[in-house]
Amino acid sequence: MAKPEQPKSAISPRRAEDFPEWYQQVIKAGDMAESSDVRGCMVIKPWGYGIWENMQRALDAMFKATGHKNAYFPLFIPLSYMQKEAEHVEGFAKECAVVTHHRLELNAEGKMIPASPLGEPLVVRPTSETIIGASYAKWVQSYRDLPILINQWANVVRWEMRPRLFLRTTEFLWQEGHTVHETEAEARAETKQMLEVYATFARDYLAVPVFTGEKSESERFPGAVQTLCIEAMVQDRKAIQAGTSHFLGQNFARSSGIQFQTRDGKQEFGWTTSWGVSTRLVGTVIMMHADDDGLVLPPRIAPTHVVIVPITPKPATRDAVMAAANDLAAQLRAIIWHGAPLEVHVDQRDLGGGVKNWEWIKKGVPLRVELGPRDLESGNVAVSRRDGLLVAGVGDPGKAVSKSFLPSSDFVRQVAELLDSIQQNLFNRALAFRVEHTRKIDTKKEFYDFFTAENPAKPEIHGGFALAHWNGSRAVEEQIKNDLKVTIRCIPFDDPGHPPESGKCIMTGEPSERRVLWAKSY
RNA sequence: CGGGGUGUAGCUUAGCUUGGUAGAGCGCCUGGUUUGGGACCAGGAGGUCGCAGGUUCGAAUCCUGUCACCCCGACCA
Numbered sequence: 001m002a003k004p005e006q007p008k009s010a011i012s013p014r015r016a017e018d019f020p021e022w023y024q025q026v027i028k029a030g031d032m033a034e035s036s037d038v039r040g041c042m043v044i045k046p047w048g049y050g051i052w053e054n055m056q057r058a059l060d061a062m063f064k065a066t067g068h069k070n071a072y073f074p075l076f077i078p079l080s081y082m083q084k085e086a087e088h089v090e091g092f093a094k095e096c097a098v099v100t101h102h103r104l105e106l107n108a109e110g111k112m113i114p115a116s117p118l119g120e121p122l123v124v125r126p127t128s129e130t131i132i133g134a135s136y137a138k139w140v141q142s143y144r145d146l147p148i149l150i151n152q153w154a155n156v157v158r159w160e161m162r163p164r165l166f167l168r169t170t171e172f173l174w175q176e177g178h179t180v181h182e183t184e185a186e187a188r189a190e191t192k193q194m195l196e197v198y199a200t201f202a203r204d205y206l207a208v209p210v211f212t213g214e215k216s217e218s219e220r221f222p223g224a225v226q227t228l229c230i231e232a233m234v235q236d237r238k239a240i241q242a243g244t245s246h247f248l249g250q251n252f253a254r255s256s257g258i259q260f261q262t263r264d265g266k267q268e269f270g271w272t273t274s275w276g277v278s279t280r281l282v283g284t285v286i287m288m289h290a291d292d293d294g295l296v297l298p299p300r301i302a303p304t305h306v307v308i309v310p311i312t313p314k315p316a317t318r319d320a321v322m323a324a325a326n327d328l329a330a331q332l333r334a335i336i337w338h339g340a341p342l343e344v345h346v347d348q349r350d351l352g353g354g355v356k357n358w359e360w361i362k363k364g365v366p367l368r369v370e371l372g373p374r375d376l377e378s379g380n381v382a383v384s385r386r387d388g389l390l391v392a393g394v395g396d397p398g399k400a401v402s403k404s405f406l407p408s409s410d411f412v413r414q415v416a417e418l419l420d421s422i423q424q425n426l427f428n429r430a431l432a433f434r435v436e437h438t439r440k441i442d443t444k445k446e447f448y449d450f451f452t453a454e455n456p457a458k459p460e461i462h463g464g465f466a467l468a469h470w471n472g473s474r475a476v477e478e479q480i481k482n483d484l485k486v487t488i489r490c491i492p493f494d495d496p497g498h499p500p501e502s503g504k505c506i507m508t509g510e511p512s513e514r515r516v517l518w519a520k521s522y
Numbered sequence: 523c524g525g526g527g528u529g530u531a532g533c534u535u536a537g538c539u540u541g542g543u544a545g546a547g548c549g550c551c552u553g554g555u556u557u558g559g560g561a562c563c564a565g566g567a568g569g570u571c572g573c574a575g576g577u578u579c580g581a582a583u584c585c586u587g588u589c590a591c592c593c594c595g596a597c598c599a
Contacts, residue, residue: 094597161597241599278599311558352557372558
């Protein structure tokens, strides 16, 4: 018996077959990154780095627009600094890389060995609150010095047990904002504001719908008073924390000595915040939008918006086709889309059209244009959207390589609109998926059923987000985590459209003021 | 850090039980035919079989040690 014909997909296995393996294969097929010889560390290749650069550019502009400046602080943190904040050091101790020596010397066997022990070991920053705090302590003397609004783009190291490309690597790239304020209210407002920046960025640039809310005590950043987060649902229905913003109260100010003279002449500790997003966002985008043919990029962060694939079957027409392709590229590059010229690539390599096409499909380029000798005569181009929708209403919808023929001039006129349409479609699709798999749950049984796979040996994609009542106790969180590996992703903010709804804790029956968001997570 | 597993070409791997000096597919290079749904033919390059010892006339294969990686747990942006 022949198996039912399934259209060939570029990525094997498919998402439904083995999601983690599919994820790795998408990265490989898209040539985004690879693991390196250093355990847990990755090489980010140009295509993957280009995505990160676009994220950086957009975020950086948003930080500047909210009054922040960039600066840079050291990679190394004296061990004594880390120890100043008790909860903080406890939270990060297990994942710290520590430099204990400088200088290498040849030993008797001719091997290089570390030679000179440092007087005080240096911790490679897992985050920079303590070392930045030491600087701020010097900079701040008066309320007139406040607020301090600084961001840094940097690498950090957290010695993780189980690395996965982009999602959790030993070294990763991120930005960390660190601010000091005169009042608690101002610092809390900053914390909230930056979370909103992240949520807006996720929605408008990554086409990622997020829940915003507050972490429970057990998930809070070590040393913080309050941790806010954005949480997204990716295609295996797990949650991923895509950004965090912390209200640090006066904890770090106290331990770092960030003190200022108030308007009425008293000494007070500053109120600090910190907030960050990392290269994990690249992994989030992959898991959110990619399909069985590889990456699907939201146009606003795509390194290339349009790829033109010249089809040159005969040497006689080759030059004319190439000229037309380059001419089209020039017309497109003259178009300003969201403040910058369109990024257009003409793939002139001497390879078969199919090979080239599939390569760009796997890289997730939003729009592909084929241009061949027949089009020179008709004035048409063949356009494909990476999100599978049709451009001009003809062709086979839903197939990665379906294409629509339309006049070249029409395409140039419509291209900006098409990119916006793809961006919007990706967001809508992601939101619909999340809505489909988010459920209000009111009983323990339904909750446990929801999060239990039918096949425990090889769990199928199951579960999703559960909005359920909770008595606020750590014990309940612990039990659910132990039983199901499900945690509270956030306590959602009050939403004017959906006021908090009281009920009873699904585990204890005790009263609860609001539903909280539960899920398995990355 | 506990439990399990694997190391053979750039990648995926056969061979190992029963020792005889390494084979395939993909990729790569050259030439030709090709190119609008993932090309074909012919030729070619590429391997101290993770590393170090041992047994043996002879080791990818057997033994010992060691290193690395993967999976499952504890921890995490």
